[in-house]
Amino acid sequence: MDDSKFVDLKAVTCGLVPIIVNHLDTTSNPVVEFQVRLGIREELMSGFGTGGNWDIEVIDDLGCDRLRFTRRRESDEDRLNIVEY
Numbered sequence: 001m002d003d004s005k006f007v008d009l010k011a012v013t014c015g016l017v018p019i020i021v022n023h024l025d026t027t028s029n030p031v032v033e034f035q036v037r038l039g040i041r042e043e044l045m046s047g048f049g050t051g052g053n054w055d056i057e058v059i060d061d062l063g064c065d066r067l068r069f070t071r072r073r074e075s076d077e078d079r080l081n082i083v084e085y
Contacts (some may be wrong), residue, residue, distance in 0.1 A: 004031035004051055005023075005029040005031070005033070006032075006033050006035075007032065007034045007035070010063075010064050013037070017048065020048075021035075022043075024069060028070075029072065030071045031068065031069070031070050031071070032069045033066055033069070034064065034066065035065075036065050036066075037064060037065075038049055038063070038064055039063075044067065054069040054070065054071055055071075056073055
């Protein structure tokens with residue numbers, strides 16, 4: 001992905017969600033990937049909820065987890081923030 005951004009946050013143990021949100025708020029890239037330490041997947045996912053303007057995907061990686069955020073395309077429709085099946 002040549003228009004993606006990659007951020008290594010494996011060493012960060014405190015304040016991870018605000019750091020990620022800051023990166024997302026200040027980038028124009030459509031895809032941003034973060035490497036995070038193993039074992040905190042559930043805490044991170046609960047911290048982001050539905051992800052707002054980003055779709056979130058968790059990917060198993062060697063020695064860490066990767067969070068891939070893909071910017072959602074803007075829609076003319078006002079949609080409820082509900083789970084789609």
